[in-house]
Amino acid sequence: MIYVGSVFRRSPALADDRSGLEINYWESHDEELLKAGLPAMLRRLPALVTAALRLAWRASRADTAVALGGNLAAGAFTAFGLLATSSVLASLFAAGPTPGRIRAALPALALVAAATGLRGGLLAAAGWAQARLKPQVERQAERRLFELSTQVELTAFDDHEFHNAMRRARDNGVPDTATVVEMTVSVLTGAVGLAAPAVALGLLHPVLMPLLLVTAVPAGWAALRTARLRYAAFYRLSAARRRKFMLSDLMAERQPAAEVRAFTLRGFLLGEYDRVADLEQHVQLDVARRQAGAKAGGDLLTGAATVAVYGALGGLLAGGVIPLSVAGAAVLAIRSGQTSLAASMQSLNKLYEAGLYFGDYLNFLVLAADRTPPPDGAAPPAGDFRRITADRVSFRYPGAAAPALTDVSVTVTRGEVIALVGENGSGKTTLAKLLAGLYRPDTGTIRWDGADLAAMDGDALRRRVSVIAQDHTRWPLTVRENIMMGRPLDEERLADATAAAGADRVVEELPDGYDALLDRRFRGGHDLSGGQWQRIAVARGFYRDAALVIFDEPTSALDARAEHALFERIRRHADGRTVVLITHRLASVRFADRIYVLDHGRVAESGTHDDLLAAGGGYADLYRLQASAFRAGPAPALRTDPQEVA
């Protein structure tokens, strides 16, 4: 079981039903983050703001400068406008006839109007720059993620921790990267919007400044508490949400639709859905209740603080500490400050929350960089290789209890056809992937003409190898793109590869030929049968101009005629390439130059077909069993003792 329970510690009655859908064990360190208090959160902010500004700067210097500069300048005009307002009020409240007082107030009034207009213009420019930043930052973050996800070593995808980190970074981290930048600018805007009236109040009378700040504490506490609760819920549900996505795919996607019906899985799947949805609902209701409590508490305290501030202002006025014009300007400044404060608290709330997801994104970048092979790998030997050797190679998948390969040694000489046979799970595919440089051995070495694969540039090596995987991908692309696989178009080679794989008839029968889109989810898309798809996959292998071609069960879905034609082509070394062939059809490997029989991750036997038959081991046993299927009479019993077979 991957998941361990924790939320039900508080509600044991639900434990039986919902266990297995809880927080993942590798997320336990994040709980520390959730428990962090307000000071810890505020301590986190400078790092967040710095990282966000760096990202924004890299995405667009001009937009970052305008967004920040515009807001700062607008803040200065706010303070200036408030001071000018105080002057206006002082003129209006002065003694004398009304027309004279109005005339005296006009210059200050003009300044207020100019400051307001300029502030509006600056805020509009800053807002536009902020809006332009968002897509640029998101694109940059997403591209970086895809650069790394397509570059990390293949074993990273077998590692649950990495996989989960990648999902979190992709699903939440990337969108929240833009939010972090957006909210950072908003928080800075809010801070300037708060600082401007604070400065204006300080200039009007020093005692007024602290009054504004009194209202900040309760609103800030409520906003941050709400964000923490929401984040806690996200973490508690991350495994459940993934399960729900999987269930959604199983119940509403085309591919499994037939099996859902054939196996009458509907009830089972809906039951699973209810189990996950129950947990989700339980956690969400719990969070909503606690968020409502936090908000109500925050509102109550903010209200009390506001009453206290206005009371204090009244007291100062009554005591003659400040004149009426200053009190009037102070009311406007406090109003303006409170509006900015509310906005910046909301932004702070969002920034903190998005910052946690953004932290996931940053963590993923570090994890992925650790798992990316160094870029300074050596080039594979020039020209065709003469020999590939695997020497006492062992390999264990991440988290697997037993090694998939132990002390395996094989040799592949140029131009040979090498067959890997053995029972299910004996390690054939794993060995083929190691030979192709997709995995690196834990111990032992694989060499191309003496050059160690471990020190070689992975991409350069893989350009020389063609792997037709057993579970090949059905790319939602056109037939042509499915065969070319990113290589440049060469019409003659395309026609050859298609014919060699027996895919020419498939292409002929499609109304759009090579241009047919192989995905029924799109308009005009087509689907192929399993065997037709396999022919396309084999054509892909032939199209690639590779020195080594690895066919992993290339004929499992082919009809007898196509299978025969393909093996004939491989047997005749039609294109002079070296082939590693994995198959369970022993009749088809008789012609191989050498056969390796794998058993529980070890090489149990090796040699030519005749050698192995003469040795009378497991291969001979299985071969006779398969051959008997085409003869009349009962199948021979499988013998476990090789001596007996001989």
Ligand SMILES: Nc1ncnc2c1ncn2[C@@H]1O[C@H](COP(=O)(O)OP(=O)(O)OP(=O)(O)O)[C@@H](O)[C@H]1O
């Ligand atoms: N991604 C993986 N993570 C963990 N274990 C794996 C993974 N892939 C394969 N294994 C395990 O490694 C062992 C060898 O698997 P491999 O796919 O190489 O066998 P195979 O001989 O190709 O089998 P088959 O004939 O069924 O294709 C098996 O025990 C399998 O369960």
